[in-house]
Amino acid sequence: MTNYIDYLESLSKKQLMVMLARQRQDETQGIAVVGLGCRLPGGIDDPRSLWTTLREGRVVPTESAGPPTDSLGRARWNLDAPDLAPIADVLRSGAYLNDVDLFDADYFGITEQEAERMDPQQRLLLEVTVQALADANLTRADLRRQRVGIFIGASTVEYPIAWVRNRVPADDLSPHMALGNTLSATSGRIGFMLGVNGPAMTIETSSSSALTAMHLAAQALRRRECDVALVGACQLLLSPFTTAVLGKPGMLSSAGRSRPFTTEADGHVRGEGCGILVVKRHSDAVADGDLPYALLRGSAVHSHGDRPSMAVTAGAGQKTVIELALRSAGVEPLDVQYVEAQANGSRLGGIIEAESLAEAYERRSPTAPPLYLGSCKANLGYLETASGAVGLMKTVLALAHGEVPPQVGTENLDPGVAWDRTGLRFADKPTAWPSDGRRLAGVSSFGFTGINAHVILEGVPGRRRPEAAPTAPGVPALLVLSAHNDAALAATADRLHRHLDQRAEWDHHTVCRTLAHGRDHLPVRSAAVVTGRSELLDALAAGPVERAPRADIHVELPELDDSRLRAVLTTSLGPGFEPLAARLRGCAEAMGLPALDGLLTDGQALPEGTWLAWAMGWCELLTAVGLRVSGGLFGGRYRHVLSDVVAGRTATTEVAARWQAGALGAVPPRPGAADVTVTGNVWVLGAAATAEAVPVPLAELDAAGWLHLVGEQYAAGAEIVFTELSARAGQALCRLPGPVLTGRRYWPEGYQWS
Template identity: 35%
Template sequence: MVKSSTAEVEERAVAVIGLACRLPGADNPDQFWEVLRDGLDATSETPADRYDVDALYSPHPAPGTIGARRAGYVSGMAEFDAEFFGISPGEAAELDPQQRLLLMSTWEALEDAGQRPEALAGTRTGVFVGAARSDFVEEQYRRGLSTVSANAFHNYRSLLAARLSHAFDLRGPSIVVDTACSSSLTAVHSAVMSLRAGETRLAIAAGVNLLLRPDEGVLMTQAGTLSRDGRVRFGDADAEGFAPSDAVGVVVLKPLRQAIADGDRVRAVIAGSAIGNDGYTSDSVLTPSLQGQVDVLRWAYEDAGVSPADVDFVEAHGSGSPTLDPLEITALGQVLGEGRPADRPALIGSVKTNIGHAEAAGGVAGLIKAVLALEHGQVPPSLNVTRLNPHVAWDRLPLAIPTRLQELPSAGRALVAGVSGQGSSALNAHVVLRQGETVTARNADPRRPGSDDEVCLLALSARSGAALQDLVRSYIHYLSPGGVGAELALRDICYSAATRRQHHPYRLAVMAGSHQDMVRALGDPARPVEPEIASLPLAAVAEQYRRGHEVRWERVFGPDHLYVPLPTYPWQSRRYWPGERVVEAAEPGADLATTVLREHARTASADYSDNSLLADMGIDSLARVRIILRLASDHGYEVEAEELARLRTVGDFRNWLHVLEAQAA
């Protein structure tokens, strides 16, 4: 029974305005859709930089062994643009890659949402992160207590959300959620509740999971719950268990009414959600309950004001367990089957068949899949299904698992999807989505009148010259035939780049009246501008921007512009890992002080002087600890922390090091 009125639902609805992800086989949502659409298996052999699978693997579940060689892994796990976030190379190498990837993915999600981080600074924006692993810091403890340093403080799981709040100066709630495999979907639900309560006006909900050690795999091998070939077989008769996976997923959420008023891109709408524990309805804490799942499904659809019979598809939790999947499928059939026409079964699938089970981040991966499916009006195939699980009463349940890309039929209304998450904590979560306005209003007439003859100003910027060059190349591809921007109005592209992107020190501004001319201008920005264009008032704005001055963009762009998707920031990433030193490039013949400062100061640059304050360069207490360890390991210098703390300027530091070098000689 639907309890919420249409007016109540619309008032409480939340828009998904931005997405970003790092998943096996995909570094962004577009690549992820290709994996899903094409039915690709993105799992792979365990790489050597995770753990020595050859030493641990056994086809038989002997103590201390792991029963699978395969899982889901993201590429470039150790890659990070430390300079962009003002993090020194020494700190970056000791920072949990979960935090690093979350930082970059959150920036990408905010760009996708058209939300400038500088405009969010100081606001009550909330951060909700689902996470259950602390592999990086626990691996450090495993190497021996003598290796533990103060750097470990930065890597506690509780700081995953705090890192984002600190980096972007977000003042709202900052919470890490751990309900096991329902963590990230519970984080989404918590974000929705915060927005509805008016506690926040914008929320970032995320999930992160990186497999850096084999411990859980060994445990699941002993429990008999690990898939031996590292593949998930949701709903299949041969399903044998869990196949773990990396994942980073971020969604940006805003109240729907506010998103529409602000001209945001509404990629999907969260109409409702619910979470609930099984309580005492199951035999044990670790045993899922049919009643608990049914309850949460009913609550979610009541909250959304949606009849379960109208649900077009569900992204199931779908872990591939031979015992748990039938329970989940039965619960879905009981709830979605009420009043459903026999000739319109609800489609159910699991992203885990493509990428593996991302554990705490699995829910947000499923949510992103559902958003993409609604945008494309298609349900991707669920893989590894050859014979349906005989323990499910398929003939009595109005459900079907798609094994090929399937078009969703038009029902004269927005399509509806559900996303489920279940944790070994017995915490169930379900989110109800419907199609966003991007499917209809925004795509109805992308090449609007005036888009091909109005001279427009494209303003691009980056944190370095190399990044700006990469960004220019991205825009050339974007604007050229076949690129995403080729089908969008040039005036909207330029408006979005100027008003919905943060502006950095390295800048470029070009003007043109068509996509083709803009590509030419980007390819040769030094080419003289035609006199008729150079004489426009816009030329003065372009020069003002190039010189680094603030521009009042609302005066440059009039009304009736749309925010459209743009290329994302081109990261200048390098590999950072403990024990692998990455020293920033220094001038030839640089002394030890210059080298050490470049490695450990957050804001060290070529223009600092002997009078520069160490504190202003980011040499804090933890940086001093790293410097002490560096000097001890590389040069044998024994330094007291108090001795280093007394130094105030670069000149003091340089003179102090000269004394140490002289004493050692």
């Protein structure tokens, strides 16, 4: 401490002011919400469908909905079973998800044995995370270059309760049950799946879990403990007994509906779902060219111990946490125009919350600026642990659209609140945001264990900037699609077609650039060159094009004592490879390489010292067009060099310096680019020509032909450097749906509530 004080004394007043200003900026800078993913009741599986549901005032049917069903059409619980029949009535109402037995284990590289023993909440979180990252146009390669924080809210693990109830024998115990049914794995498994480094934690503060997770994520981002954070929560109701337990003290609605702030409010209806938000520092979002939904300005978490009972949220505690959040955001109470309330359907809780909001936000007078209230629990039910994530998503969507969605049930407001003596208001239809200046909103979440959380959000200034001018029709672009299996590829193409058919504002270049830069490129691939929006839609409607089979090549390159090379390259180039073979021969001729015609002669004479360059040239040429080398035999002092080349790995220290200048499988240079050369058998773009440089024989290709060549390489499995095609920096990407995951049933009979 003494040394630090001495250091501060050595600074001038101006230096101290600059240092403090930077520190303040780091501590208070906005946190941008750049991606959303969800799976919610009512078939809501993306941000767009969530916003449509809220804006149109739809209500998910929950009264006597009956138990949810699995992919076989079977009810999750047999309500006629002797131990369930007494609680059947309370189980018939709920906002449930169907088909939670399905999971795409192959996409995540998870074995069948492990998938069966994993808590379905973990499975759901993995799949929704994939969609949220796609919405943010972040790939695994992007994330692995940064520190990624994972902050997930989760509560009771109910999956193995049926296993215990059914008295499954001990012989059926599996080591996968350990990681499959622990809360810490809900966050840890996401980090493992993505292969990322950074803080990861599971938060359990009941209903305030998601907002508490957001509070912790914002702190980690501002302290630069991570550069990107995944924040969210999940809840599945897999045991019927927890619902029965909550019904005993009268917490659940007898009518099977959540009706907050109304005369009919008599408790809540339980719901299921999952929501994930992708967040980063606003300065980084600007630098990356993102267009965030909204910014987090401040947050707070507070537990108020002085209350009548543990399950009662005191008004004083609610007021305190709001005041702390406002102070954190540097925002005045009267500047906030909307609050997404906790309001789960309890009448007493609604009265206490309305009074606390009027007090904390200084709306104790009807002449005060209006403060609009809302609660999406009236639309979707009360998702308990996951409810805060949905409240956050609703509010950032409202800020992004500049609109307050209608609140269901405002015709019969609870007379226990003196609404006419406050500035609290409800929107009965989609309402333009009540401010032409800063758009500010709060989100409340109160855990029934007494842990309260509140966040302050702001609309992004200038978010509604005009889109980039559309590319003129006729200019070619490369449409690339990929998936982990053929069925998923076809389904992804169909999903994109349906989505784009309703989004006419996105031109074909923006869509193609988004798919190239903002998606993981998986093994099963398809590519097409399109010159306009109609061609783009036609290509998606036609489905993935049939891919030519990949050629297998076996290479033998032993070095002989007499310095002569005996080389054999056996290929299986089929009928679909004639154009590719012709192009290879042309490239080889320009590079001074013997032509590839099935079998090269034994003991071919080459000048001393040139055979390595010949071998390297062919290996790179074959790899660049996506041909798979099935094996090889190498001898002499170059065996490590050549084996690394054939395997597609970066050269080791034994590799000649010229091989360290580029990467195998790089995109061939664009036709017409200045100084397009191949130097030392490595593709070079914009390098000065040298005596050793050999021009690439692509002059006869136009832009579309060149893109067809790149598309062939992509479909064959080559790793394409898409920044050579079009730089992302400064170019807007659009929001497209993520990959389709093709689930299959993972639910052993021992886990079935028969």
